[in-house]
Amino acid sequence: QAQMELAAAKGQLEISNASYEAAVGQAPGKLDPLPPLPNMPASLDQAFATAEEGNPALRANMYDEQAARLRTAEARDQRLPNVSVQVQYGARGPLSIFTPNLYGQDVSIAATVTQPLFSGGAINSQIRQQIEREQSARLTTEQTRRTMVKQISQS
Numbered sequence: 001q002a003q004m005e006l007a008a009a010k011g012q013l014e015i016s017n018a019s020y021e022a023a024v025g026q027a028p029g030k031l032d033p034l035p036p037l038p039n040m041p042a043s044l045d046q047a048f049a050t051a052e053e054g055n056p057a058l059r060a061n062m063y064d065e066q067a068a069r070l071r072t073a074e075a076r077d078q079r080l081p082n083v084s085v086q087v088q089y090g091a092r093g094p095l096s097i098f099t100p101n102l103y104g105q106d107v108s109i110a111a112t113v114t115q116p117l118f119s120g121g122a123i124n125s126q127i128r129q130q131i132e133r134e135q136s137a138r139l140t141t142e143q144t145r146r147t148m149v150k151q152i153s154q155s
Helices: 002-024 044-054 056-079 122-154
Strands: 082-092 104-114
Touching: 044 056, 044 122, 056 122
Parallel strands: none
Antiparallel strands: 082 104
């Protein structure tokens, strides 16, 4: 079987040489060796490091994961109290500059605290939903990283 495949390969080589000579006008010469590829990493670890910092798909997935983490934190913050403070300062009196100290001053301060007491489970549902989306983004990032490692290892 091996001898038969070797003979078939030699025959195909002769056919390819004849086709080349017919197309170009001269027999094929000896090929120069391939030049080395530019910017090749020196080691496999360096290839992994370069790929991890320069892979746009991996970087996009990492940003998606970070955004999902922040959306989860935002959903959790809905259970916390909300405090707002408003301060107003004003002056009232005649519009004359010749009568000083006739202006009255008004200051008002208002503080408001709101706390969700009952949401019917909507807040907890949103938190669980964001946690699942965060885990999905984390798995997508890990899958992209594993695919990258596999491709580099095969290359």
